[in-house]
Amino acid sequence: xxxxxxxxxxxxxxxxxxxxxxxxxxxxxxxxxxxxxxxxxxxxxxxxxxxxxxxxxxxxxxxxxxxxxxxxxxxxxxxxxxxxxxxxxxxxxxxxxxxxxxxxxxxxxxxxxxxxxxxxxxxxxxxxxxxxxxxxxxxxxxxxxxxxxxxxxxxxxxxxxxxxxxxxxxxxxxxx
Amino acid sequence: xxxxxxxxxxxxxxxxxxxxxxxxxxxxxxxxxxxxxxxxxxxxxxxxxxxxxxxxxxxxxxxxxxxxxxxxxxxxxxxxxxxxxxxxxxxxxxxxxxxxxxxxxxxxxxxxxxxxxxxxxxxxxxxxxxxxxxxxxxxxxxxxxxxxxxxxxxxxxxxxxxxxxxx
Numbered sequence: 001x002x003x004x005x006x007x008x009x010x011x012x013x014x015x016x017x018x019x020x021x022x023x024x025x026x027x028x029x030x031x032x033x034x035x036x037x038x039x040x041x042x043x044x045x046x047x048x049x050x051x052x053x054x055x056x057x058x059x060x061x062x063x064x065x066x067x068x069x070x071x072x073x074x075x076x077x078x079x080x081x082x083x084x085x086x087x088x089x090x091x092x093x094x095x096x097x098x099x100x101x102x103x104x105x106x107x108x109x110x111x112x113x114x115x116x117x118x119x120x121x122x123x124x125x126x127x128x129x130x131x132x133x134x135x136x137x138x139x140x141x142x143x144x145x146x147x148x149x150x151x152x153x154x155x156x157x158x159x160x161x162x163x164x165x166x167x168x169x170x171x172x173x174x175x176x
Numbered sequence: 177x178x179x180x181x182x183x184x185x186x187x188x189x190x191x192x193x194x195x196x197x198x199x200x201x202x203x204x205x206x207x208x209x210x211x212x213x214x215x216x217x218x219x220x221x222x223x224x225x226x227x228x229x230x231x232x233x234x235x236x237x238x239x240x241x242x243x244x245x246x247x248x249x250x251x252x253x254x255x256x257x258x259x260x261x262x263x264x265x266x267x268x269x270x271x272x273x274x275x276x277x278x279x280x281x282x283x284x285x286x287x288x289x290x291x292x293x294x295x296x297x298x299x300x301x302x303x304x305x306x307x308x309x310x311x312x313x314x315x316x317x318x319x320x321x322x323x324x325x326x327x328x329x330x331x332x333x334x335x336x337x338x339x340x341x342x343x
Contacts, residue, residue, distance in 0.1 A: 015228070016221075016227070016228040019227075019228075020220070020221045020224055023217075023221075024217070027217070032206065032207060035206070036206050041209070045212065045213075049216060049219065059227070129202065132194075132202050133202050133203050161192065164192065172197060173195070
């Protein structure tokens with residue numbers, strides 16, 4: 001399987017099929033992230049397309065200096081938040097947590113997990129999601145959010161301590 | 177100090193070791209409830225193909241259009257010049273007022289190439305004469321400035337291609 005850099009090189013050489021392969025590799029990741037920011041299926045699809053249109057326009061000549069997810073994350077976030085602002089000017093909040101539907105037959109773990117996450121600060125929540133949902137290493141989170149690595153670690157540390165002390169999420173922690 | 181110790185401990189802190197289930201449940205919590213439809217995939221693929229169309233392919237039509245247009249223009253010009261009486265009467269009179277103040281018949285003086293018509297080819301012929309430094313006729317001083325040069329070529333060319341409004 002071609003690496004991201006090999007695909008990028010092929011795309012820079014004009015290989016449209018290589019771009020399609022790159023798209024399929026990151027399509028679901030981008031879509032899930034877009035959905036998290038927009039809380040709306042149609043808007044998430046718009047963000048998905050706009051994100052890859054944005055990426056496409058960088059070719060030829062695109063140089064991948066970090067991981068693809070590190071490059072894509074701020075693009076998706078920016079496009080999604082712009083879209084949300086256009087749809088709902090002045091909307092506060094940058095993730096879908098507050099819009100998650102409450103299950104009719106509550107699935108305890110999911111609703112409790114959502115509630116526990118809601119107790120975190122937005123900054124802590126974002127780092128937790130970037131780490132455990134988006135799979136970004138701490139160093140990449142630092143780059144994407146443009147904050148020191150120690151700040152990332154501090155936010156994550158404090159978030160996990162809060163979740164560990166929360167009875168709704170305590171069971172996730174392995175302990176000794 | 178305490179915070180630094182806590183940060184160092186955090187890297188290996190047992191109490192904060194978290195199970196894979198946390199990541200799995202979080203991912204399910206934030207998973208969209210519908211997949212990406214195929215038409216989105218097709219749209220992205222099509223956009224990529226359009227983006228990477230070679231410039232030569234984009235401009236292929238120019239490769240044929242420009243020469244074809246030029247050939248058509250030349251053909252039309254030749255057809256127009258070939259028409260009987262294509263030379264506007266006004267052009268001949270202008271030549272006569274410039275070239276021949278005595279009022280003599282001007283027709284053959286401007287028919288430089290001797291084909292029986294005054295047309296753009298006369299301008300070409302004059303131009304070649306000038307460039308090759310061949311002997312010229314005084315009557316070819318069409319603009320009356322005492323010199324036989326490119327300005328006279330322009331005068332002939334302008335008169336030859338000017339459309340007669342009455343035609």
